[in-house]
Amino acid sequence: MEGVVDPIVREMWTAIGGIDFCVTEFVRITSNLYPEKVFLRYAPELLQKSRTTSGVPVFTQLLGGDPRPMAENAHRVAEMGAYGIDLNFGCPAKTVNRHDGGAALLKNPDRIFRITEAVRKAVPKDKPVTVKVRLGFSDKSLSKDIAQAAECGGGHWLTVHARTKEEAYRPPAHWECIAQMKDVVSIPVIANGDIWTVEDFHRCQRTSQCEDVMIGRGLIAKPDLALQIKEQTEQKSFHDYEDFILQFITKSLAYRNESYAVQRTKQLTKLMARTYEESRGLFECIKRLKTLTEILKEVQAFFLKRQRPPSVESKSMSQRLATQAML
């Protein structure tokens, strides 16, 4: 996710567990063949066999409307060791669509076919080329053609964000429409859109008829959501994330610079507020702060003020006896 899932997020979130694959932010391809350093900026994991430090494979995502440069750039990043290439035909951003990329291509499934086919031919067979789409541009009338275009072009799997471009991110996601696309192809179809909880996951699986899902915002809001789904773990409390958030700040600073870390910390606490009311409180405390020193101080003070009551194990012997007596 552009501006959200950077290498730090991929590293920290996959370390929690439950995630099988990651995808980079999209690399916008115009007519140029990019030098390696451009791909390394988006996917530093290319230097470690295209995996996060916990070993989860990372796809490099490309976005563009012209088969030739898409194929050439895909070839280059494959040679650099990309685990696989994901093609983005779902981005609704106006600048991207005006320049003939992302969701604009949903209007013409034949172009999705030609780009996928060209990239497939340019990339060694052992590297998957996967396709990400929406249900359509302004309506869903071409959704089955879009799915078939991805399959015929050689797509290894198809991820469907269950909205049209016009629907942007407005709820609800139409998971039932994914089932109709799944009916007309034999490649795996991965359902995406509005999975915020374990219950959403099960409803999405049932409605879309898809075994697998891709989770974007929901996983940022609940970093252990994939683990909860996969291993039926209990949801962590916000307090469990104190070190995680402090690490996120430090790593974001080391990755780029102070203003990046400041902006990312505000973004994270705002997104986590979707799950945790406490995170809204923290976001409110830091949203106007300008320096990382101020933010770090505020984060530490926030968790200190709201320390959890000590657990039974950490209570003193006399307290424990008192508790037992009360029982």
Ligand SMILES: Cc1cc2nc3c(=O)[nH]c(=O)nc-3n(C[C@H](O)[C@H](O)[C@H](O)COP(=O)(O)O)c2cc1C
């Ligand atoms: C800020 C933002 C950036 C995104 N960037 C990308 C991107 O670079 N590539 C992509 O395939 N999808 C991108 N998406 C779309 C998400 O991958 C996903 O399809 C969408 O948010 C719906 O899923 P969710 O409800 O699980 O977030 C982006 C979404 C948001 C909100």
